[in-house]
Amino acid sequence: MKRILVTYATMAGSTAEVAQAVGEEIAKSGFQVDVLPLSQVEGLEAFDGVVIGGPMIMGWHRAALRFLRQHRKALQQMPWAAFVMAMSLTQTGEMSLGNMRVTVDDKLPRPPQKEGRLNFRERYARLANYLRPVLLAARPAKPASIGVFGGRLEYGRLKWWAVLFVMMIIQAPPGERRNWPAIRAWAADLPALFEADEV
Ligand SMILES: Cc1cc2nc3c(=O)[nH]c(=O)nc-3n(C[C@H](O)[C@H](O)[C@H](O)COP(=O)(O)O)c2cc1C
Incomplete structure (x- = not known):
């Protein structure tokens, strides 16, 4: 049975629940799935x-990001996917x-205030700007x-500086x-990618 790792980073916990749901969907196709925080992953050798x-x-x-840099060699040899909250x-x-x-997620994007001219915050929050570093x-x-x-944002779960950043920039x-x-x-489409023998 092929074994898939779903691993995640989180600040306030909500991404852990998303990883769990992603793992459940993959397991429905008959894969063995381990859902783990990044800090508990020792290596990728055991996974397909x-x-x-x-x-x-x-x-x-x-x-x-650090995880990707560390494991880029192993990731070249296997199918992998990423999700961003x-x-x-x-x-x-x-x-x-x-x-x-x-x-x-089609519920996430918001149109710019002025069409054709993005302000600082809108430029920052472009898809390419988020994904290029990944x-x-x-x-x-x-x-x-x-x-x-x-994702999910709850001020009560955050330190003051995080609240300030989110209020000012995001x-x-x-x-x-x-x-x-x-x-x-x-997530339900991922098993087809993992099924393929060639990367
Ligand atoms: C300090 C901080 C910075 C954030 N920066 C961004 C950001 O640059 N862009 C964005 O869309 N959301 C941003 N968010 C929102 C988080 O990505 C979102 O709340 C996410 O679901 C949190 O996941 P977690 O509960 O696993 O930590 C930020 C949240 C915090 C607390």
């Missing part, structure tokens, strides 16, 4: 495929990065799939924006 998830925390979670995404019509197709960290390994979904209202049907639909 990997999913790496993390939230945007002023850039993709640093531990997730976010509270703010500018609607620019981008659905791909280079020749990489990206699945975007692809760079893994290079030359390439993900077979990337998903970008709405300007996303707190709340639950995880779109479970979109997350599960994306």
